[in-house]
Amino acid sequence: MKKYWHKNLQYLFGLLFIWFVVSFMMGIVWAEDLNAYRIGNFPLGFWIAQQGSIYAFVLIIFVYVYLMNKLDKEHGVEEK
Amino acid sequence: MDLQAWTFLIVGLTFALYIGVAIWSKAGSTRDFYVAGGGVHPIANGMATAADWMSAASFISMAGMVSFMGFDGAQYLMGWTGGYVLLALLLAPYLRKFGKFTVPDFIGERYYSQTARVVAIICALFVSFTYVVGQMKGVGIAFSRFLEVPLEIGVLIGVGIVFIYAVLGGMKGITYTQVVQYCVLIFAYLVPAIFIGLMLVGNPIPQLGFGGTLQDGTPLLDKLNLLNQDLGFSAYTSGVKPKLDVFFITASLMLGTAGLPHVIVRFFTVPKVKDARISAGYALIFIAILYTTAPAIAAFARTNLIETVNDKEYDNLPNWFSNWEKTGMLTYDDLNSDGKVQYYNDKNEEFVNGVASEKGWKGNELVVDRDIMVLANPEIANLPNWVIALVVAGGLAAALSTAAGLLLVISTSISHDLLKKNLMPGISEKGELRAARIAIAFAVIIAGWAGVNPPGFVAEVVALAFGLAASSFFPAIVLGIFYKRMNKEGAIAGMVTGIFFTSIYIWYFKPQLGGYGTTEGLWWGISPEGIGTVGMILNFIIAIIVSRFFPPPPLEVQEMTESIRYPGLSSKKQKYSAFEE
Incomplete structure (x- = not known):
């Protein structure tokens, strides 16, 4: 049981770290520097701030759901 | 058909649809009324959450704000979506496992204290009332501009509709109406964006289109940077606000999203913990469809606005210009009396003393309210009347769905948290349901009054x-x-x-x-x-x-805290879920 919770916390910290780096660092703090690069016709920092970060948020949630459903099964704590 | 006839037709049809759905999904128990029986499919719940969350501000104001702020508008785009990550990872599954109806419920039980519960009730009421007043005002404006009925009547009609389905259906009625409202609002948001994207850059997908190229081969965003800088504004794709401030505003909007009672309560309506996790994901997908389209609309609208209006003869401007002038949301003042419209950044001293004075410009002559960008966008782009009518119906759907969700939180806070859990613990289920309906009726009336006389x-x-x-x-x-x-x-x-x-x-x-x-x-x-x-x-x-x-909390509370961490595990306390009490 303890193991289940610790694994959950590990997933949480990992994913929240990605969440923080993508939105706050790449989308705000580093955005101006990233604008030197381009993705298609978009300056990269601008694209991350107004598009990419939102896609990343969706992805993070679905990765978490997938990991947790697997973890629930492994430890037999899923709902019947 | 003229614009007004189209608007009456489309708005009338959507309203009839909402009432139909409400009658079909009438609530029979408090569990139906508060959490839609706890049996809403995650995809439907995701749509309802999205409609609940996206208010008149998201639909009408946001693209306009991004349009004028350029890069810095990202604080709203990220701020109002990133909170769902926090919801999905930190809150939703555990609150669903906890299995009660409301946020004050959780605070009250987890902190074994009526004081904590009352603090939570006051916060919930304050936050929700603030929000609902803004929605009602939005409804009134939409009616008065497009249906040419007085603001008061507009608010009254809006209040009436919400009243019918909220009082009748509770959370169940509201949830299924919101599913329909989501479909209406997203359709209404996408249609003009797709049309304008096709016209401007020849790409039907707005998310890609605003990174596309114009007919002459220059990328839209480069052109827009140039247009902005030629008028003394900063480049569209770079920020001007201090990064620290943007950082804190974004964080505050994200954390606020994750703490709003009318959003949190949505995760009580699904059958399982698993569903609560995935619901947040679906909700964010449905929200992201609008939020990734908004910056495209913003860039299109800004390009169109500058190209159509700037340095053009006032007398030759298209009809929409004078239509919006009448509402006072767009004003033109010919400061240098040359009969042309000069729109530029007159706060930029270097530009004012340089280019502007050389050309004989005597100040910015055009003031555009950011709220009209979405509403006027189809007119600016010369789209047919039915598209404009659709946008009006979409704006109303966004405002009404959010208002309904908020009103439910207000009524639940009063009938469930305050009466049942605090003042009158002996109240029967029937009595509680009646109290909830009376509370929602009062809340609707007060919100309507505040919408007509907005502070x-x-x-x-x-x-x-x-x-x-x-x-x-x-x-x-x-x-x-x-x-x-x-x-x-x-x-x-x-x-x-x-x-x-x-x-x-x-x-x-x-x-x-x-x-x-x-x-x-x-x-x-x-x-x-x-x-x-x-x-x-x-x-x-x-x-x-x-x-x-x-001292640490009592053992049974610690046990409860432990048990909400494991989806399939039940503790003694957990077995007595609120609806069986």
Whole structure:
């Protein structure tokens, strides 16, 4: 049981770290520097701030759901 | 058909649809009324959550704000979506496992204290009322501009519709109506964006289109940067606001989203913990469809506006210009009497003394209210009347769906949290259901009245609503789940500190609320919209320090905290879920 919770916390910290780096660092703090690069016709920092970060948020949630459903099964704590 | 006939037709049809759905899904029990029987499919719940969340502000104002702010508009785009990550990872599954109806329920039980419950009720009521007034005002404006009925009648019609399906159906009626409203609003948002994208850059997908190239081969965003800079504004794709401020505002909006009671309560309506996790994901997908389209609309609209209007003869401007002038949301003042419209940044001194004075410009002549960008966009792009009518119906759907969700939180706070759990514990299920319906009726009437006589500071108070949600609920709930040792003393001290700090700061720096309204001396340059983040940090610190001086919570509470961490596990306390009590 303890193991289940610790694994959950590990997933949480990992994913929240990605969440923080993508939105706050790449989308705000580093955005101006990233604008030197381009993705298609978009300056990269601008694209991350107004598009990419939102896609990343969706992805993070679905990765978490997938990991947790697997973890629930492994430890037999899923709902019947 | 003319615009007004189209608007009446489309708005009338959608309203009939909402009422039809409401009658079909009438609520029979308190469980139906509060959490839609707890049996809503995650995809339907995702759509309902999206409609609930996206208000008149998201639909009508946001693209306009991004349009004028350029890069800095990202604070709204990220701020109002990133909170769902926090919801999905930190709150939704555990609150679903907890299995009660409301946020004050959780605070009251987890912190075994009526005081904590009452603090939570007051916060929930304040946040929700603030929000609902803004929605009603939005409904009134949409009616008065497009259906040419007086504002009061517009609000009255809106209130009437919400009244019917909220009182009749409770959460069940509201949820299924919101599913329909989501479809209406997203369709209405996408159609003009797709049309304009095709016309401007030949790409039907707005998300890609605003990175496309114009007919002459220059990328749209490069062109827009050039247009902006030629008029003395900063480049569209670079920010001008201090990064620290943008950082704090974004964080405050995210944390506020995760702490708003009408959003959190949605995760009580699904059958399982698993569904609560995935629901947040679906909700964010449905929200992201609008939020990734908004910056495209913003860029299209800005390009179109500058190209259509700037340095053009006033007498030759298209019809929409004078239509919007009549509403006072767009004003033109020919300062240098040359009969042309000069739109530029007259706060940029270098530009004013350089280019502007050379050309004989005597100040910016055009003032555009950011709220008209979405509504006027189809007209500016010369789209057919039915598209404009559709946008009006979409805006109404966004405002009504959010209003309904908020009204439900208000009525639940009164009938369930205040009456059943605090003042009249002996009330029967029937009595509670009747109280809930009476409470919602009163809430609708007060909201309607406030929509007709809006306090002048609605927009400012919304900042307060987010700040309060971020600085009060969010830490209390997160600590309640992840820190077993957290006791009532710590939680209450934290919430009270967070609320007081945040509201005093906002009051002090917002003139509209009767404070000093100075921008001098902002702490680290953080504007009032972003101070909720600091309030949240304070809340966490105070709560943890204070909790150390008092005994840990009773064993049964610790056991409950333990049990909400494991989806399939039930503790003694857990078995008595609220609907069987």
